[in-house]
Amino acid sequence: MDLLLDSLKSAFLLFFACDQELFSIVGVSLKVSAISTLIASCVGIPCGFLVAYSSFYGKRLLLTCLNTLLAMPTVVIGLLVYSFISRRGVFGSLELLYTQQAIIIGQVILIVPLVTTLAIAAVSKIDNRYRNTALTLGATQLQMAWVIIQEARYGIGAAVIAAFGRVIAEVGISMMLGGNAKGFTRTMTTAMALEYDKGEFVLAVALGITLMTIAFGINLLFHFFQGRTHVDAV
Amino acid sequence: MLYSANRLTKEFKGRTILNLEQLEIEKHKIYALIGANGAGKTTLLNLLAFLVPPSSGKLCFDGQNGMRSGKNMLDLRRRVVLVDQYPILFTGPVWKNVEFGLKVRGIAKAIREKKVMEVLELVGMEDFFQADAHKLSGGESKRVALARALAIEPEVLLCDEPTANVDEENQDVILSILERINEENRTSIIMATHYLAQSRRLAHYILMLEHGRLSERNELFLTPASLA
Numbered sequence: 116m117d118l119l120l121d122s123l124k125s126a127f128l129l130f131f132a133c134d135q136e137l138f139s140i141v142g143v144s145l146k147v148s149a150i151s152t153l154i155a156s157c158v159g160i161p162c163g164f165l166v167a168y169s170s171f172y173g174k175r176l177l178l179t180c181l182n183t184l185l186a187m188p189t190v191v192i193g194l195l196v197y198s199f200i201s202r203r204g205v206f207g208s209l210e211l212l213y214t215q216q217a218i219i220i221g222q223v224i225l226i227v228p229l230v231t232t233l234a235i236a237a238v239s240k241i242d243n244r245y246r247n248t249a250l251t252l253g254a255t256q257l258q259m260a261w262v263i264i265q266e267a268r269y270g271i272g273a274a275v276i277a278a279f280g281r282v283i284a285e286v287g288i289s290m291m292l293g294g295n296a297k298g299f300t301r302t303m304t305t306a307m308a309l310e311y312d313k314g315e316f317v318l319a320v321a322l323g324i325t326l327m328t329i330a331f332g333i334n335l336l337f338h339f340f341q342g343r344t345h346v347d348a349v
Numbered sequence: 350m351l352y353s354a355n356r357l358t359k360e361f362k363g364r365t366i367l368n369l370e371q372l373e374i375e376k377h378k379i380y381a382l383i384g385a386n387g388a389g390k391t392t393l394l395n396l397l398a399f400l401v402p403p404s405s406g407k408l409c410f411d412g413q414n415g416m417r418s419g420k421n422m423l424d425l426r427r428r429v430v431l432v433d434q435y436p437i438l439f440t441g442p443v444w445k446n447v448e449f450g451l452k453v454r455g456i457a458k459a460i461r462e463k464k465v466m467e468v469l470e471l472v473g474m475e476d477f478f479q480a481d482a483h484k485l486s487g488g489e490s491k492r493v494a495l496a497r498a499l500a501i502e503p504e505v506l507l508c509d510e511p512t513a514n515v516d517e518e519n520q521d522v523i524l525s526i527l528e529r530i531n532e533e534n535r536t537s538i539i540m541a542t543h544y545l546a547q548s549r550r551l552a553h554y555i556l557m558l559e560h561g562r563l564s565e566r567n568e569l570f571l572t573p574a575s576l577a
Contacts, residue, residue, distance in 0.1 A: 244437040247400050252450035253427040253501060266440060 118316065126321035136297075137318065141325055144302040147215050148283040151222035156275050159227050163234025163274075164260055168246075178235070184228035189221075189287030196221045197291055213294035218302070221288035226278040233277060237270025238263060273340040280333040284326065350412075351376045351505065351537055352397060357406035359392050359561075366392045367561045369406070374539065376411075376504075379531050381548035382541040384558030390541035391434070393558065394507045397539065398431035411504075427454070430501060434509040434541075436494030438482035443474065443493050446482050450501035468496040471529075473522055488519035495526060506530070508540040512547065524551060 129137055166177065198204055200211040200220070211217045245266050249259040264271060286304035293300030295309055303322045310319035354372040358365060367389040374380060382390050395401045396408065399422055407414075410425055430450070438446050444465050451461045469475045472492040477485065485493060491511070498506060511527065512520040528551060530536045539556075542548060548555055557564045 242437055244433060244435075245439070247395075247431075248433070248437055248439075249449075249453075250400055250426060251398050251429075251431045252453065252497065253423070253430075254449075254453045255423060258453050262439065 119320075122316040122320040123324075125317040126324055129317060129321045130324065134321070137321055137325070139298050140301050140303055140306045140322060143215070143298075143300065144283055144304075145329075147218045147222065147289075147302065148279055151219045151226065151282050152275060152279040154219070155223045155226040155230050155278055158223070159230025159274070159278075160234045160264070160271060162227075163231045164238050164264065166231070167235045167238040168260075168263075178232075181228045181232050181235075185232065187225070187228075189225060189285045190291065191287075192221050192224050193288045193291030196224065196288075200292075212292065213296060213300060215293070215300055217292035218289050218300060221292045222282040222285065225285065225288060226281055229281060230274050230278045233274030234267075234271055237267040237274060240270065241266050269340045273337050276333055276337045276340060280330060280337070283329060283333075350374070351410070353409045355407045357396065357408055358404045359389075359396060359401070360404040365561060367396070367403075369393075369561075369563050372556075372563060374537070375554075376537055377531070377535045378553040379527070379538040379540070379551050380554045380556055381552035382539060382556045382558065383543070383545070383548060384541075388558040389561040390558055391509055392561075394431055394509050394539065394541060397505075398429050398507050399426045400431065427501075428503060429505040429507065430498040430503040431507040432491075432494050432498050432509065432511065434513055436490060438485070438490055438493060438497075441482060443469070443477045443480050443482050443485070446493060447497045447500050449497060454501070464500050465496075468500045469493075471499065472496045472526060488515045491515055491523065492519065495523065499526075499530060502534065503536065505537045505539070508538065510542060511540055512542070512544065520547075527551060 166174065196217065197212070200206050200209065200217055202212075211220070241263055245263060246259055249262040254262065284304060286302075286308060289295075289300070289302045289305045290308065293302065293305060295301050295305040301309075303326050307319045307322045307326075310316065310322070350373055352372065352374040354369055357367065357369040357372065359367040382393065384390050392401075396403055399410075410429070413421075413425065439449065447465045447468060448461045451464060456464075466475065466478070469478060472495055474489065474492050474496060477489065477493070482490075482493065495508075495511070506527075508527070511523050515523065524547060527538055527540070531538055531551075538551075540551075
């Protein structure tokens with residue numbers, strides 16, 4: 116108990132002293148997570164819309180596959196991407212391994228299924244009359260799609276926030292593809308693992324508090340957006 | 350001829366909803382589409398609005414094939430507008446809803462603003478310009494939906510039960526608007542309705558649907574029993 120309390124006390128001091136290393140690690144985490152969430156959203160939201168609004172053979176199978184991918188362990192994704200971008204991999208010449216880009220690639224693969232399935236759910240809830248109304252008023256298919264996305268904005272917002280929450284807290288991809296290089300690919304989760312290995316708990320606890328604070332903020336936002344979805348539905 | 354249809358059918362999950370041997374609709378007239386619940390009125394209106402394709406048969410609009418796709422379908426849809434029985438308004442203020450059709454056509458903002466106010470005054474909803482569209486009553490929503498449709502000055506206005514679930518005062522307002530746009534703008538109107546009195550007041554022709562099939566009568570010799 117003394118260990119935890121001492122670590123907590125020192126961690127708060129570190130935080131309020133604006134420790135450079137701490138902020139650098141948090142900055143890298145926020146940067147790679149934000150970029151991967153943005154890319155995954157650009158892919159997942161249109162895909163989710165298309166799947167929700169299309170009828171095609173194999174749609175159920177696709178949805179099943181997407182739901183299965185939600186459970187894919189981060190280390191499996193890390194291993195998969197590693198096999199492509201390592202020196203012996205197909206894209207080895209691009210020298211992506213142990214860079215922020217590599218982490219982003221892995222995280223995008225992790226959360227595209229999440230964004231897509233949540234976007235499908237959000238768009239599917241939207242009354243079909245919005246579609247018909249937009250079309251009868253002369254909207255093109257693209258304009259109609261934009262109307263639907265606007266009407267589903269809270270559900271889609273919740274999907275994006277959930278995706279961000281997923282990547283900022285993952286460790287497998289960041290560790291395997293980032294290499295935990297100080298000031299470069301060291302994220303909050305990989306730094307915590309390292310500090311634990313070293314027996315240095317202060318920084319680990321400080322990072323843990325920061326991560327939990329961010330996660331709490333994300334959850335608040337998520338529930339706000341989810342709540343607006345229900346309010347709009349009423 | 351505005352619409353002409355030949356052996357037009359629409360099926361849904363193995364059931365034939367609509368089966369029209371022949372249908373011809375003239376320009377600039379008001380048609381009342383009468384039939385019991387489930388007779389196929391809404392399905393027919395959706396077909397005429399080019400929102401759904403027929404299962405078989407041919408539908409022509411103003412001499413053009415109404416069953417093409419892509420840009421041609423968009424051009425047809427922009428000449429016809431359907432107002433639902435339970436219209437849905439987009440999230441946002443009333444004025445944004447009413448300007449939607451003009452905005453998607455790339456009409457300039459100044460013209461849009463003028464037109465929006467004009468049609469809101471026509472339907473008596475000018476005081477609701479900034480109101481939240483989702484907070485309107487049923488009758489108010491119908492009038493805004495009608496204004497939204499009229500803003501784009503369609504050649505054809507399709508109305509599904511325009512006065513259903515609306516109080517008498519609003520019913521009168523809506524019917525007067527339909528009469529006026531037909532007389533002044535020569536807009537062709539096809540309205541599905543249960544109200545015989547409204548049909549008598551407005552319509553030039555009656556289209557009677559029974560179990561998805563059409564029998565047309567110009568004059569009303571229908572007894573209430575025959576509408577059951």
